Amino acid sequence: MLPRGRPRALGAAALLLLLLLIGFLLFRGDLDYERPRPRGTAAFDGDPPADPGGRNGSDCTPPRPRPPKCELLQVAIVCAGHNSSRDVITLVKSMLFYRKNPLHLHLVTDAVARNILETLFHTWMVPAVRISFYNADELKPQVSWIPNKHYSGLYGLMKLVLPSALPPDLARVIVLDTDVTFASNIAELWALFAHFSDKQVIGLVENQSDWYLGNLWRNHRPWPALGRGFNTGVILLRLDRLRRAGWEQMWKLTATRELLTLPATSLADQDIFNAIIKEHPWLVRPLPCVWNVQLSDHTLAERCYSEASDLKVIHWNSPKKLRVKNKHVESFRNLYLTFLEYDGNLLRRELFGCPRPPPPGAEQLQRALAQLDEEDACFEFRRQQLTVHRVHITFLPHKPPPPQPHDVTLVAQLSMDRLQMLEALCRHWPGPMSLALYLTDAEAQQFLRFVETSVVLSARQDVAYHVVYREGPLYPINQLRNVALAQALTPYVFLSDIDFLPAYSLYDYLRASIKQLELGSGRKAALVVPAFETLHYRFSFPSSKAELLALLDAGSLHTFRYHEWPRGHAPTDYARWREAQAPYHVQWAADYEPYVVVPRDCPRYDPRFVGFGWNKVAHVVELDAQEYELLVLPEAFIIHLPHAPSLDISRFRSSPTYRDCLQALKDEFHQDLSRHYGAAALKYLTALQQPRGPT
């Protein structure tokens, strides 16, 4: 087909040239002329040669500049909500994997993302990474006037305000969408700043779709753009020059003008960036296409990556994300999955030869670790206690429960082998839950799919899942409990275990009991929920205390651990409970480990207990030492379901060293108790001396 309307096009081109000339004369004065780049990089008009070896026949090509060793690279990312927070972590993992420079991440976040990412980076402790947060909500008014149809919503527009939102002394920044994955060292991208001519302020990769060419369908009217336009998933910004050029006024003027004829942005900030570039084409520095390989449907990206046989950054810029149709998508997905499932702990490695201040807490931790004796038989226990686990709170979307004075959150922890308990638990407990999950990065993704494919689980927004990443050989049970406890948002918590199913009425009954017993008025009490167990994996759950008692009499149910460890629950006094009509007091006794409801500000669990044994016992000792009343609830019950013994309990049973180490931990716990509570703690030591069974 011959191109149509050529004469008209030529006339238009002449007009444009004139306009461009005027535009150029108008703007050039405002741009930054200081610090000219030494090597005449303005000579590169398109992509610099992909091969630094310069196989163009000449033995002497201007070398590609690299950022000096140890130069701090600046990266900005806008991130809001639970799902984007997960995405940004995968992006950061890919960036950290290949990087050899210190990084400063500037995260523009809403409250949810900030809460998640602050905890995550604090516990991640990656050397040579600095994090700054910026409040996206404060920036909203600057962009909320722009109608926007893109799925990223208001946050999609926020890259426009970075020059004013980021610190005024920040001169250059790489801006990334949360849906990009690095396949190379970000320093190579940073080095492209050196190719900017004196006028260029925005480095961008050309769009790899025909969107901005228009006419994709009837009445498809994209925003104006130079040719195919540019994609804003990866941006190099000369903030200093933008500020001096009056960027804020520039983009607002352009957006306002275009919105006179266009109803809204379709691709958020990208439409506005392109409209500006169309007006001021000298502002843009085109970047090699490999720095933003766009995987939307019908993409032209293949031309880019198969010529280069190289990929630097992949951009999942389709609402379909990983389900996008691209004939090589399997390969790209593998690269993405690499980092999705990558053990983030492994990124805690130092940058050699780039001394940087260690992350907060890291020095103290190093000192403590250095004091451990590798020959100590209990070394594994002591190492595990000191381990700082990466924590990703509210891994999945979560709506905090509305504040209610007597509300109670079920608190528990689990690992992968107990996922199948979650649906039943949701059916038995209609209230809020805070669950800590001990997972690898790969398991966290399996967990995500498990929840997404479960009708029961995906319907619940009041269950908060907190992922604690696995590290070390022993299950850090009390650290997990503390994470779940710290994230409970109601005034009361029910400290349960994952293998128990509560009576269907328990949630309502607990709230009524809290109210009736006036716990809210400063009364310090722990409400005991009696525990039972079944040995059958198929079993019909009793709908009332009467039914439970009948099953107990029939031998289908037992009081919890009646056969193996009756001391753990004996003080609950099951005989009395059977007849009780009202809550009754019980006294602490050695090895008592009931399941209790307490105010949220109760003592934390002692993190020294890792693996199997004494982890809950120590917490109940602490409650008693702090003079919590122990009140058994007459209508409350939970039932333990059978499962194979955990690896930890198997090790406890088979290894004398394991038992000796647990004993050492118990001794140290009692020493600390005496130190803290003085003579009042004597009774716990005395109780220890009495003859006793296992544990």
Added chain:
Amino acid sequence: MLPRGRPRALGAAALLLLLLLIGFLLFRGDLDYERPRPRGTAAFDGDPPADPGGRNGSDCTPPRPRPPKCELLQVAIVCAGHNSSRDVITLVKSMLFYRKNPLHLHLVTDAVARNILETLFHTWMVPAVRISFYNADELKPQVSWIPNKHYSGLYGLMKLVLPSALPPDLARVIVLDTDVTFASNIAELWALFAHFSDKQVIGLVENQSDWYLGNLWRNHRPWPALGRGFNTGVILLRLDRLRRAGWEQMWKLTATRELLTLPATSLADQDIFNAIIKEHPWLVRPLPCVWNVQLSDHTLAERCYSEASDLKVIHWNSPKKLRVKNKHVESFRNLYLTFLEYDGNLLRRELFGCPRPPPPGAEQLQRALAQLDEEDACFEFRRQQLTVHRVHITFLPHKPPPPQPHDVTLVAQLSMDRLQMLEALCRHWPGPMSLALYLTDAEAQQFLRFVETSVVLSARQDVAYHVVYREGPLYPINQLRNVALAQALTPYVFLSDIDFLPAYSLYDYLRASIKQLELGSGRKAALVVPAFETLHYRFSFPSSKAELLALLDAGSLHTFRYHEWPRGHAPTDYARWREAQAPYHVQWAADYEPYVVVPRDCPRYDPRFVGFGWNKVAHVVELDAQEYELLVLPEAFIIHLPHAPSLDISRFRSSPTYRDCLQALKDEFHQDLSRHYGAAALKYLTALQQPRGPT
């Protein structure tokens, strides 16, 4: 102790020197002078500049050559035994992760490593990787005359014979120890061949220890070397030139001469390479230190990597491996663990822009996958059936049982959540076992540690563990069973499940029964081992049939699945078994799924059954269709231990689609059965029509 016989040795040395001189004069003419490199790279005497950007003030440095896009790179590795086979896979993963070129791996292996690696690469199906095997045992005579004290043993010397062992048309090869890890693209290493001067034939990195300087302790007499000497963990070999230079005679002469005064090699091939280089220093091309960062104790490697702030290849060249003392070892270990735990499936990605013939079977698989309908409700099932899982047979050291005519191997499969069954199983079954484990790469490492720390498991060399790597959402139960079955080496197999413990006497009893029933003489029979279950997780295992019957009467034991699915085992006829003194025949009936002992050449399991349901039933139908007698053994029994329901059984129970898909699979199974067995298969279809319970 002083070395004895020094005067004689000195005389011999003088003689050898003379011989060598003659040898040198004879051979130098043979060195390869053709094809001079164009860019005068001989000017580089030490490391080429680490920075191709050439920040040495000049804008024009000779660019570092890169191998042409898509050039096939050649790599040789010597590998023997079970443990080295695991190591080599980690090395290969790191190489594949960064590579952008097709690779040809030349693996010099013993029979064990070949068996493992052939299966692994065959099932891995990595595009653009070709594998050739060379029989290390055939090469042994060429090096076995050299006394060697190094922990790598005879295989440590085998790199010396590569020029003659590898194909005569192979001109260049990178030789790697199994204990190296790549942190960069191997093509960059290959590119260093271009720096070789016309005389250079061996590229090596200088040693990063003082070993060859001598005097590390009294009477420390290392082999001769140039200065610190060179490390042979990473070698660039110009095979063409070496062959022409009479390499074989050269190294044998040098080794013979040195062994006149030195009792043995201490560092295997490395001592001999260094002695040769000391004599003919022009043969060596020194490589940049980053290509072989040596992490032995007291290493000087830090000077290398902190200046370069770059690592290309890490070499764990200490017998202590990961436990080596190096202040940065944690960081290096993280890089190693990255690849140790890396999901090898993700390396199945294509090389863009480098068309290569697909690996064997890959095209057929692609066609089958392309025919699947993504909208089909059973798509997940069909996708899972087609999945080719990577298989690592005999993951841990294993000694095949000595051939015995009536021996029987216990065959089972498991995933991570059943590891705790292994010790008990070993106590109950003293005979050979073949177990398939469905694991991720990371879990395989946890499994390894689990076995290593278990006294019971690490004492057993007759248990073969075969790792089948996880991929896809459904448990490929029958594919796992087939892997374990295919690797059983005795004439009979006991097809069990991991949750069962056999009677202590079962192994002996089965062998006696096989002998007594004359199964060896071509009798086609399946011996049924009756199955029971306990619902208690602590339980005292009956030591005889009498005890078992007492427990059954007391209600502590039940026949297997008596409550949920009695049809599965009803044909075993437990009432008759109770009284039986001799084996008795039973007839097949619908849904019968007994645990049986059969000859090793029995039908395979039908791999279409994935996830929960009908996987064993279909196998017993197949046995019946092939007219196996079903004989119940009167003294045999196994007992199932309780566990939480698997995720698959939970999905089966909660998802109607899951049940529908299983029904579809069953229908297709019966269609295939009719096709294969004709009218004889009619009874299975008829049985299907009868009224029945679930499944």
